[in-house]
Amino acid sequence: MAVTRTLRYQREADPEWTEWLRRQPGCEAFWECLQCGTCSGACPLSIYMDFTPRRVIALVREGFYRDALSCQTIWLCASCYACAVHCPRGIRITDLMYTLKREAIRRKVHPKGLPTPVLAQEFYRMVQRRGRNSEFWLVLRMALKSDPWALVRLARSGWRLLRAGRLSMRTEQIRQADQLRTMFAAAREGR
Amino acid sequence: MKQLADNRAESSNGFEPKIVGFFCNWCTYLAADLAGTSRLHYAPNVRVVRVMCSGRVDPQFVLEAFAKGADGVLIGGCHPGDCHYQEGNYKALRRYVLLRRLLEQLGVEPGRFRLEWISASEGERLRAVINEMVEQVRALGPFRGFNRLPVKLAQLHGQKECSKEPASVETVEL
């Protein structure tokens, strides 16, 4: 029987990263966390997470960011903000999750098997280019990139949608896509 | 914290407003004490003169402060109805309303002179008021004195010899 060793050396903690996180928008308050677990109790998805949201906060607070960034929790968050409205300390946990997602993608440490980061990236690319998202193409691209077998399952729903007049294969595009691109560029410089 | 960091960044390019605060002993002064015991950080630009009641603030003190180089004056008193001396804060309000009009005529921008009701429990509000006022005054720049627009005049005047200050005025900076 295989056993796993779990032990954290203090040198693995990075307090500077925690300080950095604290300065990110929406992340100011996590220092005040009581570890009461209300977030996990309120979260409909916490039962699927490898770490409950409370534990994610405990991890980032202690500077164990590698665990926090590579866990599945942040990609299971559906951004329903239940944790944020229930938190007795006013911590915007959802916004904290967003920051962790960004950081995970930036450092490329997100779990590879999950399609959620793929969806986010595909969505981002599509809107970046066209200004709008086209549901059909988005789902197609995501499935192709993560789990082509899912297409079999999706086909059935797709057919029903098509019949109900709810599936459009047109790609939506805004008129002034170039204006949007200019804006993104300006925002990057204005940083 | 963020605010404070910004303040520091600003201060590196020079102007730090100096604000004289006249705080009543029972409300605003205690609010400042509370801010202290609560370790609320705020801009260090306000110097507090303690008076028993905002009603003790003589308009002469306000002029004196501006005359001696203050960039702003903040009077802090108890909320209406809360005065430790029943109505002193209303007396302060009466003078304030007329005085701020006078000061405007004398070339003092409205943001430089404020009367605020801050109760003993409002440490947080004290911090907010001070930070806000400091930013406001910072944006207005240094106070250059009553009725005196030396910069404007120097800019307007072409003839150098005529714009020279008379010899005796070297101390009349204000």
Add this chain to the structure above:
Amino acid sequence: MKPKVAFYWCASCGGCEEAVLDLGEDVLPVLEAVEIVFWPVALDWKREDVEALPDGSLAAAFINGAIRTSEQEEMVRLLRRKAQLVFAVGACAQLGGIPGLANLFDREEILEQVYVRVPSVVNPEGIKPSCRWSDGGRQLELPEFWEGVRTLAQVVEVDYALPGCPPTPALLADAVQRLLNGTLPERGSVLAPDHALCQDCPRQASKPDSLVVREFKRPHQAWIDPERCMLAQGFLCLGPATRSGCGARCIHGNMPCTGCFGPTGRVRDFGAKALSGLASIVASQDEKELENIFRGIPDPAGTFYRYSLPSLIGSRKAQS
């Protein structure tokens, strides 16, 4: 030898000189007692004559008017050198006076207004006074118009002040008498009683114990009861803040006091104190309502600093 005295006027209307004449026959003993060596308004004496006098040879210089031009400044400095005592005569010399209200505007604006904007002026080239002017090869020079109006004390050291717009002949006579008798008080004194006008007001008895004001009326807007306290009637009277000694001339004329005698001795700033006293007795506790009531004072600066704008705290020269 009779003590020598000089009279001079700067930025003023001439009313103070009139006050000397208003002494009437009483001026004669004065003329008996002193020798007037300089008095441009009455006698043809030149500046060179004054310059020629030894320093300190004048017993006193009586100077009225505020200081606005380079010439005024030069002359008062000269007189200061020549005189043992300098008297600031009248509100303009003491506090800046009516000419001092010009300090609300900057110099350029004033010149623009007077030489260009006023409808009765014809000045197509827009020529404004300047110190030097060349005309047909000749260099002309004019006194310089300083940027602000100053009180006499802001330019030279002043020994005594005679307040008022103008000072009463009685005050003048008294001052001269004291000078001759050697009974002048401590230097720096104002030669008038050190209490406010209310003390000597003929309507003192009509003052209600609890003085409150609900509105401000202006004298041309309503009938003024000649028996009752002006403030009690809602007329803005500066009697409570103003030094006595005028004999309540305005009150006798059924007009409220406008403050020409300036502050009492303990007040640092006339306008601020007058404003404070007045605002304090307005019967309202509501900011909006107060604003409304104070609309009855359309020009606070002109009201509270009618005679004293240049002596506003912070405008004064830091004299040590």
Add this chain to the structure above:
Amino acid sequence: MSERGQKLPSDVRVGVYVCHCGVNIAAVVDVRQVAQLARGLPGVVVARDYNYMCSDPGQELIRQDIRDYALNRIVVASCSPHLHEETFRHAAAAGGLNPYLVHMVNIREHVSWVHPDRERATEKACELVRAAVRRVVWHEPLEQARVSIHPDVLVVGGGIAGIHAALTLANAGKRVYLVERQPSIGGHMAMFDKTFPTLDCAACILTPKMSAVQAHPNITLWTLAEVTRVEGYVGNYEVEITRWPRYVREDLCSGCLKCIEACVYKDARFPDEFNLGLSKRKPIYLPFPQAVPQVPVIDPATCIQFKSGKCKKTCVEACGERGAIDLQAVPKVERVRVGSVILATGFQTFDPRRMPEYGYGIYPNVYTSLEVERLVNASGPTGGEIVLRDGRRPQSVGIIHCVGSRDRRHNPWCSRVCCMYSLKLAHLIRERTGAEVFNFYIDMRTPGKGFEEFYQRLLEEGVHFIRGRVAGVSDWALDPSEEGKLVLRVEDTLLGIVRRIPVDMVVLAVGLEPRSDAEELRRLFRVSCSAEGFFLERHPKLAPVSTFAEGVFVAGCCQGPKDIPDTVAQAGAAAAEALALIDRGSIEQEPNTAYVLADHCSACRTCVSLCPYSAISIVGGDGRPHAEINPALCKGCGTCVAACPSGSIRQHLFEDEQIVAEIEGILAGVAGG
């Protein structure tokens, strides 16, 4: 100008003392640099920095320097003058100096604790010290005035705090007025069954004290009464109390309760306030069996006579010749003069309707802890049986701690008593029903004598303790075992697992908060409230029962959440402070009164109407009228001083010269001199 005000006093010798306050100041402000600067200021003879200026050696330093250097002015730069002004004045006096020649600079609360930047904090401290040195030069020796203290005391609130304070004072022979808004005294404590951790019966220990109040010759008890007006000052408060009609005369009623029996309503049908609606009462009722006074009360909102005027008035009939029932009674106003006041107005519990996630008011089997107190009480609506609103007996009970407490959306503070009373209720419920009891807590707080042992006992009793804050209570069943139950969803943080726990009964351990009318009372008595709304004590450690209104003391939960022992201790302390005041007979007044320069006053009367204490009058009639200030009435606000248009009113300790010197000192660095 030479004629303005006083002359600058000559031969001024100032000593400046900069306090480190351990690291409180010194960690941020460069105290050496501040002392260094002070040494260079005109008039300063000696300037020192020292670890703790308020300590004995610190004060001795001042005393010694006064002797060694012939100091005649002292500046102490340390904490708020509200804390230690008296200390340093005493030190100066002990050194032979008039205490009012001392001035304090606040470089802790106003500098080191609020400005983390060392350089700028030091700069501010330097400027404040410079200002103080300039100011203190103008200080003059002053004498204290004295005011006499009226020996009677008003106690507001008849809960355990008010009761204990009133009895303490009355036993010391003082006359006490005890004012209670409810028809009976007893407060919240009368509602409790057992008290933690000893589990002695609340009624058994409270009832005798309630009766003692009633019987005490020195106590005037007014129930159904409220303070409606307060005037005056320490030593001489004039208080107006409105007594709302009970409609049954206390002086005539014998307490036979026949009137209640005789009421035309045969059955009780209106929600009983004392039992929080868990039982019913009639329009004429006794609030609870042990009520003091033992006199019924008529509720005009439910009585037929008051609503329609068409009642048979069987109660009046039943009372018969005693004639104690007076349906015509009207509010009565009492006016009393007292020297000091004790506020003991208590608390209210958090209304859990503000947190709909816990289902209070939605699911009938969700209770507040206070309701459960009544439910487990032997004299309560069920006679101590724990029966749910639907008639069932619970087999499983969830107790949620910290409801409304430690929550930024509601009350950020810890209510201090909830952990312990939750343990007590858990014990009582388990004892009476044998139910499974789950406690959901964030942190278990049991810091008190016997408290931890009680927690230990509960653990032994098999009560569940789950560390986790319940996210929501619902009747949503995901599993057949949950049907008909209330389900609590919670992360068991010790397991790191989210759990669903079905229970029959939910108890919400609601926190304590200020009464909703604390604000009105605060205004009446001119005391302050802290940010959360509890009455603010003068100092949290050194003056815990005093307030900023002199002669007004606080006791019990109106000052902050606390348990019964602490409440009683504080009530005793408040009574002792009041006693100390009374027995001193008089107190010194801060000599910061205003005074008129009669020779200069023109009797313009600007000041007369400004004084809220009518201390100013015009004297001198026909001769030379001028204003005069009665120093006994003047409280030193300085409003008249600021208003006097001819500068003829001045104020000790706040002279124009002093304030202007301070302003100049602050700004001396700006204008360059």
Add this chain to the structure above:
Amino acid sequence: MALRRYLYYPGCSLRGTGVAYDESLRECFRQLGLELVELEDWNCCGATSYMAIDEGAACVLSARVLALAQQQAPGVDLVAPCSACYLVLRKTEDYISRYPEIRSRVEASLRKAGLPVQIGVQVRHPLEVLWEDVGPEAIRKRVQRHWRGGRVACYYGCQAVRPYGEVDRPIRPTRLDELMEAVNVPVVDYSLRTRCCGGSLTGTIHEVGLRLNYILLKEAVRRGAEAIVTMCPLCQFNLDVFQNEMERQTGEPFDLPVLYFTQVLGWCLGAELEKLGLRHLIAGRDLVERWFVKERPVEAYV
């Protein structure tokens, strides 16, 4: 009733799977005398994904929408029916005002694009508009048809009532229920009214997404609801489209109509049936037919 004008920001979903919401909302507003003017050249709000990639870009994206609104009709409220759009736009406003760094980036981008920098647009959800600008009482008075359907469970979904929103209180909101009651539609006490449907999880981690929606449907049935009323295109999609699949997996038959509140409201207010987008519904078509179009041939509408 005076005609009130609103800018309308449909968002991507209402162009695709949520087309029924678009149609019924327009019709419902028309019935109440409220005018919707579609924002010109609007772009995607960024939804939940954008924030996960680039926060600055996410704010720029929605700031463009706000700035367009400011440019095209200053002072007019912007109606965002999709809960995600609503939340994201409001959150962006909050971020811009709260974080100077984000503000400077957003302003730089707006300046570059020639769009107004000072934005004072009020972003509103249709439910908020109906509640506050019209009011349940006024709506009650305008009821034209008597509801003949069954009881419904009002499902608010999550984002519209969450921290940045003002549609209703975030925990146990009641306005949708009260609005339904105002038009005589019986509601059940649905305790999962704000429990998340999983959003895009049905597309990414399908089993989890499915389970969340199964729970929502099951509890609605347990409460005795015969239909669910929603106010978000994604909620409607998730609850509507996968009922078949759930039945296959669990063996429990589900055939609940999942309606937009604008469809129910519009019908009660007397809207033309064709304009309510009923033909786009997938589950519970029999019930929809019986409730909405009983007397007429089905083909004409469904």
